[in-house]
Amino acid sequence: MCLRLLRAEVWSQESRKRLNRATARVVPDLALRHLAVVAHARLVVISGDSQRLHEEIITAGGQIQEGKFVRFDTLKEMNQALSAATDEMPSQAVQQKLLGLWQRNAEPLFKALELRSRDRAESLQKTLADRAAKEIADITVILSELEHAIRDQLDDPDYQQGFLPFLAPIEQEQFERNVDALRRRLQEIPGEIKKETEAIKARFADPQPRMFPVAVTFLVPARLSRESR
Numbered sequence: 001m002c003l004r005l006l007r008a009e010v011w012s013q014e015s016r017k018r019l020n021r022a023t024a025r026v027v028p029d030l031a032l033r034h035l036a037v038v039a040h041a042r043l044v045v046i047s048g049d050s051q052r053l054h055e056e057i058i059t060a061g062g063q064i065q066e067g068k069f070v071r072f073d074t075l076k077e078m079n080q081a082l083s084a085a086t087d088e089m090p091s092q093a094v095q096q097k098l099l100g101l102w103q104r105n106a107e108p109l110f111k112a113l114e115l116r117s118r119d120r121a122e123s124l125q126k127t128l129a130d131r132a133a134k135e136i137a138d139i140t141v142i143l144s145e146l147e148h149a150i151r152d153q154l155d156d157p158d159y160q161q162g163f164l165p166f167l168a169p170i171e172q173e174q175f176e177r178n179v180d181a182l183r184r185r186l187q188e189i190p191g192e193i194k195k196e197t198e199a200i201k202a203r204f205a206d207p208q209p210r211m212f213p214v215a216v217t218f219l220v221p222a223r224l225s226r227e228s229r
Helices: 002-011 075-083 092-154 157-161 169-204
Strands: 022-027 036-046 052-065 068-071 208-221
Touching: 022 092, 036 075, 036 092, 052 075, 052 092, 052 208, 068 092, 075 208, 092 169, 092 208
Parallel strands: 022 208
Antiparallel strands: 036 052, 036 208, 052 068
């Protein structure tokens, strides 16, 4: 759903956009000790022929301690902080303060997002390799079953005999054409399996990750959210 919303937002007219690219949310004091900022990005892995192999939303972030960005120790820690976010926004004074902090922390946040993108892309290598192997296995099974079905049909005594005595001449002619077509199809299947296998291997051979930053969320502990100046 998140990806569908993002795609719709990209193509919507400026006057009809419903999503903001930056927000601030209050979190309970127990969830965070310091102010935090999290970046959200769209990660797309494409094939050598520009087909989309994988797509997801990734996040990276950290806490701002004494004005400096300190990356979260683990994804679990960051996700717990995000999950604790409420619908409440901090005061206007705090929001203005966040704008000032952004200038100093945008670059390290983007670097954290790039690192997260690389780590995720590397972890997807096995997943994509498994998908390629499964697609090869699936197409091989499908075509092999078709091959066996055609062989069974051609092994039928009527097909081996080449005619059916109760058929009219025009029907017999069509029957013979059908038999010839089945034999040609049978001969094509091994080559088709090889061709499909090579195409799948080529598609997954050199996956390329593409990362597109889309939004930023500031997480403000409740005790810091109501500053008036």
